[in-house]
Each structure stands twice: as C-alpha cells, then as structure tokens.
Amino acid sequence: MxxxxxxxxxxxxxxxxxxxxxxxGSKSITNRALLLAALANGTSRLSGALKSKDTVLMAAALRQMGVTVEEPDATSFVVTSTGRLQQPDSPLFLGNAGTATRFLTAAVATVDGEVIVDGDEEMRLRPIGPLVTALQSLGIEASSPTGCPPVTIRGKGSFGEGRVEIDGGLSSQYVSALLMAAPLGDGPITVALSGNDIGARGYVDLTLAAMRSFGADVEQIDAGSWLVQPTGYQAADLLVExxxxxxxxxxxxxxxxxxxxxxxxxxxxxxxxxxxxxxxxxxxxxxxxxxxxxxxxxxxxxxxxxxxxxxxxxxxxxxxxxxxxxxxxxxxxxxxxxxxxxxxxxxxxxxxxxxxxxxxxxxxxxxxxxxxxxxxxxxxxxxxxxxxxxxxxxxxxxxxxxxxxxxxxxxxxxxxxxxxxxxxx
Structure with missing residues (x-):
C-alpha cells in the first residue's frame, strides 16, 4: 500500500x-552482510536482501564512508569497497536502527579520524555504554556522555589487539559489533563476555556465520569467549534467508x-x-x-x-x-x-x-x-x-x-x- x-x-x-x-529478507543478516561487504576488499553481491528503513540507513552510512553500494533490483545489493572505511564529512544518522548503530559504532573505530554515530530521538534513549567502555579498553578513543547515542569515535585506522570484555546482558548486538570489527585488528583479538548473561545468543551465532562467509577466522574458545584472527575480509556473494x-x-x-x-x-x-x-x-x-x-x-x-x-x-x-x-x-x-x-x-x-x-x-x-x-x-x-x-x-x-x-x-x-x-x- x-x-x-x-x-x-x-x-x-x-x-x-x-x-x-x-x-x-532477514534484516539481521542483511545489515551484517552490508557491513562485512563494506569491510571486504572487492565486490560482493547480496541477494534476497531486505530493503527497509533500517537497511537503507545502513547502506547510506556506508556510502558516506566511501563504499559503493548499488541496488540493481528490489532484493539485491552490490557492494564494492577497498576494505577500509573512510572518514565521513558529517555525522552518520541511523534513525532508530539498533543493529546499524551498534555495529557501526565498533566498525568506525577502524577509520583514521573522527566519526560521530547518531540517531533519532528514540535511538538517543537506547543504551550503548557497555560497547563504548569495551572500545575504550582496546585503546580506542570513544565517548558517549549520556551512555546513549550520539557516540564520538576517534579512530587510528585499526581495531587494536589483545583481549576485550563486554557486558552482553543488555544486547547481543554489542558482542556482534566487536566480533565483526575484530578481523581488522593489529593482531589477534579475544572477545569475552564479562558475565554469563547475553541477550539472544543465537544472534551471535548468526554473526559468526556471516563473518566466516566473508573469510574471517574466528574460533569459539568456550561459551563466553571467541578468538578472532586479524585476517580482514574477502568479498563474497551471499544469499540472505x-x-x-x-x-x-x-x-x-x-x-x-x-x-x-x-x-x-x-x-x-x-x-x-x-x-x-x-x-x-x-x-x-x-x-x-x-x-x-x-x-x-x-x-x-x-x-x-x-x-x-x-x-x-x-x-x-x-x-x-x-x-x-x-x-x-x-x-x-x-x-x-x-x-x-x-x-x-x-x-x-x-x-x-x-x-x-x-x-x-x-x-x-x-x-x-x-x-x-x-x-x-x-x-x-x-x-x-x-x-x-x-x-x-x-x-x-x-x-x-x-x-x-x-x-x-x-x-x-x-x-x-x-x-x-x-x-x-
């Protein structure tokens, strides 16, 4: 209608x-695939994808950072990237798209320069503090005065290395955000839960599957930790369920x-x-x-x-x-x-x-x-x-x-x- x-x-x-x-198409898989394709060197084709407000906002933000995102038909994205995100010339506006906001907050730490991740009035009430704290523990300069968006990240072109702990009790998206950015680290990164609680653990499994589709080397150490190698990503074609x-x-x-x-x-x-x-x-x-x-x-x-x-x-x-x-x-x-x-x-x-x-x-x-x-x-x-x-x-x-x-x-x-x-x- x-x-x-x-x-x-x-x-x-x-x-x-x-x-x-x-x-x-799955919103969860589409937004993961869009980001991973943008972090991969080459051209990726996503078919069966969702075209909705949340995925359109993600695609627009990626375009702001120098990624070519084409839409040849109603259910496809063709993403071409160098594998590196560039500093945008204005804040990234992501409406009330939780996946896009959380995922990009971590991913833009790989940009060489300052990036502001923001959303609408509702998004500015949704907590992001645990993810900001985790980024800071990796040596990434990140700030969120209210504990919610907007978030300011001053990246140095890499995601660091070592061990990062995250409280996933509020949202599994925090965990997925760190995992997806980790292959762009200077060395291996261990992502570990700081507690036993995690919202919707199955979405982390969804993240791991998407990462592996784009060439990531990620190993689950135990129920609460994962070891990610600094492989970067390779362009891939993906059918979204x-x-x-x-x-x-x-x-x-x-x-x-x-x-x-x-x-x-x-x-x-x-x-x-x-x-x-x-x-x-x-x-x-x-x-x-x-x-x-x-x-x-x-x-x-x-x-x-x-x-x-x-x-x-x-x-x-x-x-x-x-x-x-x-x-x-x-x-x-x-x-x-x-x-x-x-x-x-x-x-x-x-x-x-x-x-x-x-x-x-x-x-x-x-x-x-x-x-x-x-x-x-x-x-x-x-x-x-x-x-x-x-x-x-x-x-x-x-x-x-x-x-x-x-x-x-x-x-x-x-x-x-x-x-x-x-x-x-």
Missing amino acids: TGLPPALTVIPPNHPLVGRVSPP PDASAATYLWGAAALTGGKIDLGVAADAFTQPDAAAQAIIAQFPNMPAAIDGSQMQDAVPTIAVLAAFNNHPVRFVGIANLRVKETDRIRAVANELNRILPGLGTEEGDDLLVASDPNLAKKLAGRNALTRIETYHDHRIAMSFALAGLKLTGITILDPACTGKTYPQYWDMLAGLGVKLVPTA
Missing part, C-alpha cells in the same frame, strides 16, 4: 487465511484464523533465533503457561497478542531486554492489551502476564467503538496488534507506516490474504 493513512482499521476476515507469502521475525506474523495469522500460509521455507530451515517461535505458535490455543522469550525477543509481541486468545493465561519471562528496544515493549504490549480489555496485560517486574480469554472475541463482539492501538513508532507493536484485528472488530493501528522499518510490504501482505484494511482518520 502506498501513501499509508494516519491509521488503518483491520476488518476481521471471518474465514481462514490461506495462501502463499514470501517473507522479506527470509526474515524469521517477519515469519512470526504469518504463523500467527494462520493460527488465529485456522488457516494455512505457505512461506516457501520450513521453520527448521531458518538460522535466526526467532524461528523458535513457530513451535510455540503451533500449540495455539494451548500455548505454554510460561514462555521464556530471552532467545526470541522480537517474537514476544507476536506471541503475546496470540496469548490474549489462548485457553489459559501466559506469563512471559526472560524478557527484560525488551525494555530497551525501539520502545519499552513490555510496557507497550501491556498498555495496548489493556486498551483492548482492561486487565488483559500486566507487568510484574520484568515479566509480562497475559490474562488469556478464549472467548475474548465473543465478549467484545457488541462493542462499536474503535480500539486505537498506539504503536510508539515501533514496527513490531504495529504488526503484532494488527493480528488482534483478525479476531476483534474495531482494531485500529495508528502510524501504520512504521512497519517500513523492517517489513514495508506488511499491509499489502495482509490485503493479499483477503484481509480488508480501512483507512481511518
């Missing part, structure tokens, strides 16, 4: 959603309507952590009473909306990191569930409790007023709560265009499955 209105009301289809949908986080909305839509949506790829073929959500969604309406979301964080809002219709209440645990995403997703999900029905969502510490009701649709059937879902500029809140509109009348998503961050075709996808969407003032 082009020219999206300020709000969209989802009309319950009252029939199973059936069809075939190809999810967009579909986005598992986007797939959760399709699995959820099928489960809620009793339909069947063919994604063209089996759940066990994904390498991304959020694919683990499929096994839980498949149990709907008898999903577990307790769900650990620590290793599939972006799937939690999707599952939480399904949980509203489950046969028994669901408690989500291990999700503290959701408080430092594009918005505080624990609070946002609870708030919007309660907008549907007071008491439906409850925050208990960093847990989220959903007071499921399998008769929710019948209970609210006579309600005529619109339920205007606040999305907090967060694509995942918008896409998840649109699923509630498949069962409930009046669900209206504010700022539907925010889905362009990772899934620009989201509303077209729903419409293509037979869901009616009504522009709303």
Whole structure:
C-alpha cells in the first residue's frame, strides 16, 4: 500500500487465511552482510536482501564512508569497497536502527579520524555504554556522555589487539559489533563476555556465520569467549534467508484464523533465533503457561497478542531486554492489551502476564467503538496488534507506516490474504 493513512482499521476476515507469502529478507543478516561487504576488499553481491528503513540507513552510512553500494533490483545489493572505511564529512544518522548503530559504532573505530554515530530521538534513549567502555579498553578513543547515542569515535585506522570484555546482558548486538570489527585488528583479538548473561545468543551465532562467509577466522574458545584472527575480509556473494521475525506474523495469522500460509521455507530451515517461535505458535490455543522469550525477543509481541486468545493465561519471562528496544515493549504490549480489555496485560517486574480469554472475541463482539492501538513508532507493536484485528472488530493501528522499518510490504501482505484494511482518520 502506498501513501499509508494516519491509521488503518483491520476488518476481521471471518474465514481462514490461506495462501502463499514470501517473507522479506532477514534484516539481521542483511545489515551484517552490508557491513562485512563494506569491510571486504572487492565486490560482493547480496541477494534476497531486505530493503527497509533500517537497511537503507545502513547502506547510506556506508556510502558516506566511501563504499559503493548499488541496488540493481528490489532484493539485491552490490557492494564494492577497498576494505577500509573512510572518514565521513558529517555525522552518520541511523534513525532508530539498533543493529546499524551498534555495529557501526565498533566498525568506525577502524577509520583514521573522527566519526560521530547518531540517531533519532528514540535511538538517543537506547543504551550503548557497555560497547563504548569495551572500545575504550582496546585503546580506542570513544565517548558517549549520556551512555546513549550520539557516540564520538576517534579512530587510528585499526581495531587494536589483545583481549576485550563486554557486558552482553543488555544486547547481543554489542558482542556482534566487536566480533565483526575484530578481523581488522593489529593482531589477534579475544572477545569475552564479562558475565554469563547475553541477550539472544543465537544472534551471535548468526554473526559468526556471516563473518566466516566473508573469510574471517574466528574460533569459539568456550561459551563466553571467541578468538578472532586479524585476517580482514574477502568479498563474497551471499544469499540472505527470509526474515524469521517477519515469519512470526504469518504463523500467527494462520493460527488465529485456522488457516494455512505457505512461506516457501520450513521453520527448521531458518538460522535466526526467532524461528523458535513457530513451535510455540503451533500449540495455539494451548500455548505454554510460561514462555521464556530471552532467545526470541522480537517474537514476544507476536506471541503475546496470540496469548490474549489462548485457553489459559501466559506469563512471559526472560524478557527484560525488551525494555530497551525501539520502545519499552513490555510496557507497550501491556498498555495496548489493556486498551483492548482492561486487565488483559500486566507487568510484574520484568515479566509480562497475559490474562488469556478464549472467548475474548465473543465478549467484545457488541462493542462499536474503535480500539486505537498506539504503536510508539515501533514496527513490531504495529504488526503484532494488527493480528488482534483478525479476531476483534474495531482494531485500529495508528502510524501504520512504521512497519517500513523492517517489513514495508506488511499491509499489502495482509490485503493479499483477503484481509480488508480501512483507512481511518
């Protein structure tokens, strides 16, 4: 849909959603591959890639640093680089793209000169202090007065050498950022966790696989440390797999309507952590009473909306990191569930409790007023709560265009499955 209105009301289809949908390329893999291709000498071709706000911002930042990024079609990037990033003539603006911001904060330390990494108002509230501290321990001059972007890095053309410890409890992206920059060191670099906690460890595995695709020599020493050799990177061609986080909305839509949506790829073929959500969604309406979301964080809002219709209440645990995403997703999900029905969502510490009701649709059937879902500029809140509109009348998503961050075709996808969407003032 082009020219999206300020709000969209989802009309319950009252029939199973059936069809075939190809999810967009993985945002996580696309942004890793773009950066690694920019750090590689030669020309790399990325196919099946995601073109969305987050990846467009990453590509624009790389162009600012002398990298040629061409886009021959809707799902491809062709990246040509000398293997070294050049000093940009202005700050890198990365909106609210967490992957791009964290990854580039480490990578630009290899620039010979000063680089400022910045974002929008929401990004300026997202913590980056642990990564800045880790860079400083490598002898890199980096500063972030607020502990959030903007970050100023004064690089000397290399990433140093030795051992660097990082607290990965808030985000695995800090760990991935250091790992991806480490092959540009003066000598071997050991990246080690300073504690046992790490957000979504599976994304580090995703990083390691991408690094090896571009020629990195990285060895996992134990569960909390990795040895990276100073090999640099070699240009490579990479096929980006579909986005598992986007797939959760399709699995959820099928489960809620009793339909069947063919994604063209089996759940066990994904390498991304959020694919683990499929096994839980498949149990709907008898999903577990307790769900650990620590290793599939972006799937939690999707599952939480399904949980509203489950046969028994669901408690989500291990999700503290959701408080430092594009918005505080624990609070946002609870708030919007309660907008549907007071008491439906409850925050208990960093847990989220959903007071499921399998008769929710019948209970609210006579309600005529619109339920205007606040999305907090967060694509995942918008896409998840649109699923509630498949069962409930009046669900209206504010700022539907925010889905362009990772899934620009989201509303077209729903419409293509037979869901009616009504522009709303």
